[in-house]
Amino acid sequence: MPATPDTQSGDPDTRVTWPCPGVSAHPVRVTSKRLALDWESVPQGRYRVTEHTCSCRMVFYELISCGGTYMIHRVIQNRPPEHAFAGRWTLREAREMWRQVLTGQAR
Numbered sequence: 001m002p003a004t005p006d007t008q009s010g011d012p013d014t015r016v017t018w019p020c021p022g023v024s025a026h027p028v029r030v031t032s033k034r035l036a037l038d039w040e041s042v043p044q045g046r047y048r049v050t051e052h053t054c055s056c057r058m059v060f061y062e063l064i065s066c067g068g069t070y071m072i073h074r075v076i077q078n079r080p081p082e083h084a085f086a087g088r089w090t091l092r093e094a095r096e097m098w099r100q101v102l103t104g105q106a107r
């Protein structure tokens, strides 16, 4: 079967929606055997952004430092934007999870 191109109905994580500033990472299409993260609607408290993916996508991610632990923040750029938070990791664990999110192994 031929591969189907990314269309409007495709994976929202890889859909390009806005002009790309071309400076940040772009997560790749999710793999079929991905790890499903446990998304919550609120963070553990105030947080600081450590890394982020490109905001040209419908969905972007941030690696955040939050009350001594690390989480991943997912933003779906709807109106209003939808926010979700996963994890409560050490920096080492969070960096590994961040890598998996970028490479489509976890979402």
Ligand SMILES: [Zn+2]
Pocket: 019, 020, 021, 022, 026, 054, 055, 056, 057
């Ligand atoms: Zn971009």
